[in-house]
Amino acid sequence: MKLSSQIKPISYLKAHAAEIVRNLGKQGEPLVITQNGKAKVVMQDIESYEQTQETMALLKILALGNRQIEEGKVQPATDAIKRLHERRLAPALDNKER
Missing domain, CATH: 3.40.1620.10 (YefM-like domain)
Incomplete structure:
Protein backbone atom coordinates (compact mmCIF):
# COMPACT_ATOMS: atom_id res chain seq x y z
CA MET A 1 0.00 0.00 0.00
CA ASP A 45 -13.54 3.00 6.00
CA ILE A 46 -15.12 0.85 8.70
CA GLU A 47 -14.68 -2.44 6.82
CA SER A 48 -10.93 -1.91 6.47
CA TYR A 49 -10.72 -0.79 10.09
CA GLU A 50 -12.50 -3.90 11.35
CA GLN A 51 -10.29 -6.11 9.19
CA THR A 52 -7.19 -4.38 10.59
CA GLN A 53 -8.43 -4.87 14.16
CA GLU A 54 -9.13 -8.56 13.51
CA THR A 55 -5.66 -9.02 12.02
CA MET A 56 -4.09 -7.31 15.03
CA ALA A 57 -6.01 -9.57 17.41
CA LEU A 58 -4.81 -12.67 15.56
CA LEU A 59 -1.22 -11.41 15.60
CA LYS A 60 -1.46 -10.86 19.37
CA ILE A 61 -2.72 -14.43 19.83
CA LEU A 62 0.19 -15.74 17.74
CA ALA A 63 2.69 -13.67 19.72
CA LEU A 64 1.24 -14.97 22.99
CA GLY A 65 1.48 -18.54 21.73
CA ASN A 66 5.09 -18.04 20.68
CA ARG A 67 5.93 -16.56 24.08
CA GLN A 68 4.31 -19.52 25.85
CA ILE A 69 6.34 -21.91 23.70
CA GLU A 70 9.55 -20.04 24.51
CA GLU A 71 8.71 -20.13 28.24
CA GLY A 72 7.95 -23.85 28.11
CA LYS A 73 4.30 -23.34 29.07
CA VAL A 74 3.04 -25.92 26.61
CA GLN A 75 2.13 -29.57 26.74
CA PRO A 76 2.02 -32.30 24.12
CA ALA A 77 -1.20 -32.40 22.11
CA THR A 78 -1.76 -36.03 23.09
CA ASP A 79 -1.85 -35.06 26.78
CA ALA A 80 -4.30 -32.24 26.12
CA ILE A 81 -6.59 -34.50 24.07
CA LYS A 82 -6.47 -37.16 26.78
CA ARG A 83 -7.53 -34.59 29.41
CA LEU A 84 -10.39 -33.40 27.20
CA HIS A 85 -11.64 -36.97 26.81
CA GLU A 86 -11.42 -37.51 30.56
CA ARG A 87 -13.43 -34.34 31.24
CA ARG A 88 -16.05 -35.34 28.72
CA LEU A 89 -16.45 -38.79 30.25
CA ALA A 90 -16.41 -37.59 33.88
CA PRO A 91 -20.06 -36.33 33.96
CA ALA A 92 -21.29 -39.62 32.48
CA LEU A 93 -19.42 -41.59 35.13
CA ASP A 94 -20.80 -39.35 37.90
CA ASN A 95 -24.36 -40.02 36.71
CA LYS A 96 -23.80 -43.80 36.72
CA GLU A 97 -22.58 -43.73 40.32
CA ARG A 98 -25.77 -42.03 41.56
Whole structure:
Protein backbone atom coordinates (compact mmCIF):
# COMPACT_ATOMS: atom_id res chain seq x y z
CA MET A 1 0.00 0.00 0.00
CA LYS A 2 1.47 3.32 -1.08
CA LEU A 3 0.38 6.14 1.23
CA SER A 4 2.05 8.94 -0.71
CA SER A 5 -0.95 9.24 -3.04
CA GLN A 6 -3.33 9.25 -0.09
CA ILE A 7 -2.10 12.32 1.79
CA LYS A 8 -4.27 15.43 1.98
CA PRO A 9 -4.16 18.61 4.07
CA ILE A 10 -6.87 19.25 6.62
CA SER A 11 -8.22 22.07 4.43
CA TYR A 12 -9.00 19.46 1.75
CA LEU A 13 -10.86 17.38 4.33
CA LYS A 14 -12.93 20.39 5.37
CA ALA A 15 -13.86 21.21 1.77
CA HIS A 16 -14.44 17.65 0.51
CA ALA A 17 -15.64 15.59 3.49
CA ALA A 18 -18.51 13.81 1.70
CA GLU A 19 -16.32 12.97 -1.29
CA ILE A 20 -13.57 11.63 0.97
CA VAL A 21 -15.99 9.38 2.86
CA ARG A 22 -17.39 8.08 -0.43
CA ASN A 23 -13.90 7.37 -1.81
CA LEU A 24 -12.70 5.69 1.38
CA GLY A 25 -15.52 3.18 1.05
CA LYS A 26 -14.71 2.48 -2.60
CA GLN A 27 -10.92 2.33 -2.40
CA GLY A 28 -10.47 0.63 0.95
CA GLU A 29 -7.17 2.44 1.48
CA PRO A 30 -6.45 4.79 4.39
CA LEU A 31 -6.13 8.54 3.94
CA VAL A 32 -3.51 10.53 5.86
CA ILE A 33 -4.61 14.02 6.90
CA THR A 34 -1.90 16.59 7.53
CA GLN A 35 -1.97 19.72 9.63
CA ASN A 36 0.78 22.31 9.26
CA GLY A 37 2.60 19.91 6.95
CA LYS A 38 2.72 17.04 9.47
CA ALA A 39 0.70 13.83 9.42
CA LYS A 40 -1.91 14.03 12.20
CA VAL A 41 -4.77 11.64 11.43
CA VAL A 42 -5.41 8.50 9.43
CA MET A 43 -8.92 7.92 8.08
CA GLN A 44 -10.21 4.62 6.76
CA ASP A 45 -13.54 3.00 6.00
CA ILE A 46 -15.12 0.85 8.70
CA GLU A 47 -14.68 -2.44 6.82
CA SER A 48 -10.93 -1.91 6.47
CA TYR A 49 -10.72 -0.79 10.09
CA GLU A 50 -12.50 -3.90 11.35
CA GLN A 51 -10.29 -6.11 9.19
CA THR A 52 -7.19 -4.38 10.59
CA GLN A 53 -8.43 -4.87 14.16
CA GLU A 54 -9.13 -8.56 13.51
CA THR A 55 -5.66 -9.02 12.02
CA MET A 56 -4.09 -7.31 15.03
CA ALA A 57 -6.01 -9.57 17.41
CA LEU A 58 -4.81 -12.67 15.56
CA LEU A 59 -1.22 -11.41 15.60
CA LYS A 60 -1.46 -10.86 19.37
CA ILE A 61 -2.72 -14.43 19.83
CA LEU A 62 0.19 -15.74 17.74
CA ALA A 63 2.69 -13.67 19.72
CA LEU A 64 1.24 -14.97 22.99
CA GLY A 65 1.48 -18.54 21.73
CA ASN A 66 5.09 -18.04 20.68
CA ARG A 67 5.93 -16.56 24.08
CA GLN A 68 4.31 -19.52 25.85
CA ILE A 69 6.34 -21.91 23.70
CA GLU A 70 9.55 -20.04 24.51
CA GLU A 71 8.71 -20.13 28.24
CA GLY A 72 7.95 -23.85 28.11
CA LYS A 73 4.30 -23.34 29.07
CA VAL A 74 3.04 -25.92 26.61
CA GLN A 75 2.13 -29.57 26.74
CA PRO A 76 2.02 -32.30 24.12
CA ALA A 77 -1.20 -32.40 22.11
CA THR A 78 -1.76 -36.03 23.09
CA ASP A 79 -1.85 -35.06 26.78
CA ALA A 80 -4.30 -32.24 26.12
CA ILE A 81 -6.59 -34.50 24.07
CA LYS A 82 -6.47 -37.16 26.78
CA ARG A 83 -7.53 -34.59 29.41
CA LEU A 84 -10.39 -33.40 27.20
CA HIS A 85 -11.64 -36.97 26.81
CA GLU A 86 -11.42 -37.51 30.56
CA ARG A 87 -13.43 -34.34 31.24
CA ARG A 88 -16.05 -35.34 28.72
CA LEU A 89 -16.45 -38.79 30.25
CA ALA A 90 -16.41 -37.59 33.88
CA PRO A 91 -20.06 -36.33 33.96
CA ALA A 92 -21.29 -39.62 32.48
CA LEU A 93 -19.42 -41.59 35.13
CA ASP A 94 -20.80 -39.35 37.90
CA ASN A 95 -24.36 -40.02 36.71
CA LYS A 96 -23.80 -43.80 36.72
CA GLU A 97 -22.58 -43.73 40.32
CA ARG A 98 -25.77 -42.03 41.56
